[in-house]
Amino acid sequence: MSIEVGSKLQGKVTGITNFGAFVELPGGSTGLVHISEVADNYVKDINEFLKVGEEVTVKVVNVEKDGKIGLSIRKAKDRPEGSERPARPSRPSPSGRPPRPQGGGRGPQGGNRGPRTNSRPAPSFEDKMSRFLKDSEERLSTIKRQTESKRGGRGARRG
Incomplete structure (x- = not known):
């Protein structure tokens, strides 16, 4: 069975380290679920989430040329479209002015504030x-x- 990026598979946890868990996939190959890909929230101790021998559903994130397979339990969970991250609630600013538009940074539309209003050159x-x-x-x-x-x-x- 060929392992393709984006496919969801059932696997068995074969080993746990401080940086992630090794999961045996169908066909005998093994991939790594990095600790950051175990759950949506911060994972300090991976043993609180996974046990050796546990069956898990994983999504193949990447397959490198040397055969290493990157997996994610977090991305394998079925979620409705658009619920990747909840929108931040808007809160009134302390100055009483309306909040700044989201998106920040200086991009094609972010940095240009229009012509200067003062008469002095920069x-x-x-x-x-x-x-x-x-x-x-x-x-x-x-x-x-x-x-x-x-x-x-x-x-x-x-x-």
Whole structure:
């Protein structure tokens, strides 16, 4: 029996490790169910979900050239279409403004906010660097003054 990606099969758990479970498939081949593919929720100890000798339904996720078979118990469960993950409930924002549209990130529609409303052009890289340098020097001098005052002024050492 050839094992194809996407097919659901019955198998028997033959071994359990800290990273997953080995499942013997029809035809004598063995595949691995990674610990992340055992259940929909977080699995800390795989022994709470599976036992050696247990019959399980698995879905073939991938078959590598060297013969390794990747399996999933989680994806083998029958679910109605569109229920992969429940939609996040919208909640009012603390500022009272309407919530941002979902989808985030900067994509073809995400990052362009339209023309700028202020009349100043965006600062150049050199302007940003000079401002950073100025702020940095101010902070360093403030820190230096504070440490000198704690030592007794002008870098004098107590003896």
